[in-house]
Amino acid sequence: MISARQEQILQGLVASYIQEAQPISSQHLQESYGFALSCATIRNELAELTELGYAVQPHTSAGRVPTDKGYRFMVDHVLKERAEVAKPAELLSHFQGPDTASLLSKMARGLSDSSSLVTAVSFKNLFWKEGWESLFLQPEFSSREVLLSFTKFVDDAEGYLPFLRASSSLVISIGGEVGFSNVKDFSILVAVHEHGKERLIVALLGPRRMAYQKNIELLSSLKAMV
Numbered sequence: 001m002i003s004a005r006q007e008q009i010l011q012g013l014v015a016s017y018i019q020e021a022q023p024i025s026s027q028h029l030q031e032s033y034g035f036a037l038s039c040a041t042i043r044n045e046l047a048e049l050t051e052l053g054y055a056v057q058p059h060t061s062a063g064r065v066p067t068d069k070g071y072r073f074m075v076d077h078v079l080k081e082r083a084e085v086a087k088p089a090e091l092l093s094h095f096q097g098p099d100t101a102s103l104l105s106k107m108a109r110g111l112s113d114s115s116s117l118v119t120a121v122s123f124k125n126l127f128w129k130e131g132w133e134s135l136f137l138q139p140e141f142s143s144r145e146v147l148l149s150f151t152k153f154v155d156d157a158e159g160y161l162p163f164l165r166a167s168s169s170l171v172i173s174i175g176g177e178v179g180f181s182n183v184k185d186f187s188i189l190v191a192v193h194e195h196g197k198e199r200l201i202v203a204l205l206g207p208r209r210m211a212y213q214k215n216i217e218l219l220s221s222l223k224a225m226v
Contacts, residue, residue: 014066023063068175092195117206122161140207156181166192175208191219
């Protein structure tokens with residue numbers, strides 16, 4: 001359990017790292033969020049969060065970066081409470097006619113454009129992937145090795161998603177939490193819609209450093225994209 005002050009600092013760390021894509025210093029947090037705390041106090045709290053596994057310091061003189069546990073805390077305690085994925089019957093009713101393929105393709109493209117992530121859609125015997133070009137704009141994918149790893153991650157997801165059985169309409173796996181792939185450097189958010197025997201699965205795939213709140217809200221507004 002972390003204190004209320006540590007939670008605020010962790011929120012600032014996650015938000016700043018998502019935006020800046022580089023280790024975040026105590027001074028940056030103080031200046032950006034107006035904490036009524038000295039840099040030394042923020043630094044001490046960051047050190048405690050690091051000890052508890054919510055953050056990591058890449059180098060001795062560097063700032064902090066959130067870990068999988070840090071992202072998970074934010075998703076569970078802040079973001080996931082706001083998710084209201086469309087009711088299955090409401091959404092699946094749109095995919096019953098001859099335009100199913102074009103509707104799913106349009107939805108996948110809209111999600112990938114809005115999220116700057118790869119979108120995967122599985123429905124019956126149909127499967128789409130959109131948004132590869134968006135990855136080249138993100139610093140994590142500047143190396144060929146990372147791109148190859150992510151390609152493997154997406155391929156693993158393609159084999160996993162059609163058979164996914166979930167107890168929740170929204171499934172979020174962050175980094176090392178991913179169970180369907182040996183590649184542990186990325187995250188996946190999945191909206192699961194089931195009505196009778198029909199199942200629509202929509203996933204957003206990308207780096208761990210992603211705007212989870214925004215992407216949860218996007219998955220919650222799927223019906224508006226149909």
